[in-house]
Amino acid sequence: MTQPPKSPRQQERERIRRRQAIRSSSVATASTIVFLALVGVLVTTSPGWPRVQETFFSPEAFARSLPDVLHGFWINVQIFLIAEPIILVLGLLVALARGLRAPVFFPLRVLAVVYTDVFRGVPTLLVIMLVGFGLPALQLSGVPSDEITLGVIALVLAYSGYVAEVFRAGIDTVHPSQIAAARSLGLSHGQAMRHVVLPQAVRRVIPPLLNDFVSLQKDTALVSTIGVIESLRQAQIYAAGKFNYTPYLVAALLFILLTIPMARFTDYLSARAARRRGPGGA
Amino acid sequence: MTLLRIEGVWKNYHDQSVLRGIDLDVAAHEVVTLIGASGSGKSTLLRCVNLLETVDDGAIHLDGDEITDVRADVDEVRKRIGMVFQSYNLFPHMTVLENITLAPRKVHKVAQAQAEEQARELLARFGLADKAGEYPDRLSGGQQQRVAVIRAIATQPRLLLLDEVTSALDPILVTEVLSIIRELKDTGMTMILATHEMSFARDISDTVCFLDGGVLLERGAPDQIFSSPEHPRTREFLQRVLDSGRL
Ligand SMILES: Nc1ncnc2c1ncn2[C@@H]1O[C@H](COP(=O)(O)OP(=O)(O)OP(=O)(O)O)[C@@H](O)[C@H]1O
Numbered sequence: 383m384t385q386p387p388k389s390p391r392q393q394e395r396e397r398i399r400r401r402q403a404i405r406s407s408s409v410a411t412a413s414t415i416v417f418l419a420l421v422g423v424l425v426t427t428s429p430g431w432p433r434v435q436e437t438f439f440s441p442e443a444f445a446r447s448l449p450d451v452l453h454g455f456w457i458n459v460q461i462f463l464i465a466e467p468i469i470l471v472l473g474l475l476v477a478l479a480r481g482l483r484a485p486v487f488f489p490l491r492v493l494a495v496v497y498t499d500v501f502r503g504v505p506t507l508l509v510i511m512l513v514g515f516g517l518p519a520l521q522l523s524g525v526p527s528d529e530i531t532l533g534v535i536a537l538v539l540a541y542s543g544y545v546a547e548v549f550r551a552g553i554d555t556v557h558p559s560q561i562a563a564a565r566s567l568g569l570s571h572g573q574a575m576r577h578v579v580l581p582q583a584v585r586r587v588i589p590p591l592l593n594d595f596v597s598l599q600k601d602t603a604l605v606s607t608i609g610v611i612e613s614l615r616q617a618q619i620y621a622a623g624k625f626n627y628t629p630y631l632v633a634a635l636l637f638i639l640l641t642i643p644m645a646r647f648t649d650y651l652s653a654r655a656a657r658r659r660g661p662g663g664a
Numbered sequence: 665m666t667l668l669r670i671e672g673v674w675k676n677y678h679d680q681s682v683l684r685g686i687d688l689d690v691a692a693h694e695v696v697t698l699i700g701a702s703g704s705g706k707s708t709l710l711r712c713v714n715l716l717e718t719v720d721d722g723a724i725h726l727d728g729d730e731i732t733d734v735r736a737d738v739d740e741v742r743k744r745i746g747m748v749f750q751s752y753n754l755f756p757h758m759t760v761l762e763n764i765t766l767a768p769r770k771v772h773k774v775a776q777a778q779a780e781e782q783a784r785e786l787l788a789r790f791g792l793a794d795k796a797g798e799y800p801d802r803l804s805g806g807q808q809q810r811v812a813v814i815r816a817i818a819t820q821p822r823l824l825l826l827d828e829v830t831s832a833l834d835p836i837l838v839t840e841v842l843s844i845i846r847e848l849k850d851t852g853m854t855m856i857l858a859t860h861e862m863s864f865a866r867d868i869s870d871t872v873c874f875l876d877g878g879v880l881l882e883r884g885a886p887d888q889i890f891s892s893p894e895h896p897r898t899r900e901f902l903q904r905v906l907d908s909g910r911l
């Protein structure tokens with residue numbers, strides 16, 4: 383469908399809008415440059431700057447440590463990639479277990495409540511140390527002893543509690559009338575959950591879930607405490623040997639590079655969800 | 665033949681009795697309307713029949729089986745009863761076609777192709793053939809409610825419950841929903857509807873029941889109830905409806 387030509391009034395309106403847009407973006411650019419320059423001057427003129435520059439911003443140490451830290455970082459990524467799907471499944475199961483009302487499932491429900499209470503309360507670092515040092519000490523057969531597996535187990539335990547709560551919040555936002563409609567069609571509780579409640583709940587919790595992913599990416603560094611040679615540990619090794627802290631900066635940069643795309647994607651999804659819920663939306 | 669028998673049904677919320685010993689027989693192919701002021705218990709009665717609420721006394725029989733028996737299989741009972749809600753309650757993440765075929769496929773184990781074919785037939789019959797692939801939020805209220813009716817009858821229930829299915833709609837959209845209900849009556853569907861549309865109730869019903877404070881005060885043929893109500897409370901209610909211009 384072609385639109386009729388724009389009236390002079392509308393043309394004038396759009397011309398002013400364009401001019402305003404150009405003006406606001408140039409103001410934003412200018413203020414950013416001024417701000418960065420001020421911070422730069424403040425830092426580089428401080429009395430300790432030459433020393434900091436040498437220990438934290440040494441190009442030579444950067445180049446030398448990069449391969450090792452990068453190698454370690456690949457382990458962080460692997461831990462994340464293995465732990466995340468398990469966390470999603472376990473979190474969902476725990477959330478569903480909390481919603482079970484039939485008396486047979488009573489123990490399961492209690493277990494789910496205790497689980498979320500405990501693992502949301504204990505600091506992640508503590509969980510990692512307890513699992514990393516405690517599990518192998520039991521000397522049970524079949525219990526893994528390699529640090530990476532133990533680290534994954536600990537992160538899964540620590541994060542599934544959070545993720546379960548996120549799922550539960552999502553399930554609670556689905557209006558009871560949806561369940562009434564599903565049940566009145568003859569669907570069982572399980573079928574109503576599977577086909578009606580969960581698809582709606584999951585869509586709503588994707589942004590907060592991605593937020594937890596970002597946090598998990600960072601927390602993979604915590605497994606260095608139980609002896610996994612990942613990026614932070616590699617940086618530590620290098621720093622201790624050379625008395626230069628630049629490798630920490632390398633590790634920090636790598637984490638940032640990993641989380642930024644995820645954070646932007648989360649923003650994008652939240653904005654899209656907000657637009658959908660916006661005026662007139664469902 | 666009696667399809668549904670409601671015997672002395674009570675329903676309490678906290679210490680308040682919302683239904684006080686309701687007796688009602690509905691014959692096969694009969695259309696019964698429940699009228700009465702807001703809060704008189706119309707929705708509650710429908711929800712009890714559909715077992716969305718448990719009764720606090722009395723019994724309900726469908727096809728001779730007591731469905732309020734504590735050992736009755738709730739899901740099995742609901743397979744035989746369809747319900748349409750005031751707020752449509754379509755599933756927003758599913759297309760019109762998916763909304764309609766969900767129960768036939770998952771509950772009645774109809775093959776997908778066959779379920780879709782039947783759904784498309786129903787959509788065509790009620791003037792919605794071009795909406796099969798749409799999501800509910802792209803439809804008008806009247807269209808959504810018509811889809812909700814189709815969804816409820818797609819499983820070929822013995823009994824259809826309709827709870828104020830037009831009260832969320834603009835007057836213009838009301839007609840299109842009412843015409844589909846009228847068509848269902850012509851196909852012999854047994855229905856119980858709660859409604860504030862008095863002229864429609866008068867037109868479509870075989871029996872009109874007046875509820876007042878959880879009591880079924882008066883029942884009869886529409887002409888009798890609307891022209892010569894016996895009970896003063898019924899007269900008073902109809903007068904109020906008349907004054908507000910809804911008759
Ligand atoms: N879940 C509930 N908990 C407590 N009270 C309830 C509940 N549902 C309904 N009631 C009460 O039961 C009474 C009857 O409600 P019901 O919805 O059956 O009336 P209604 O005749 O359908 O009214 P309306 O015409 O407004 O839809 C009302 O007083 C209402 O407040």
Ligand SMILES: [Mg+2]
Nearest residue numbers: 706707708828
């Ligand atoms: Mg009601």
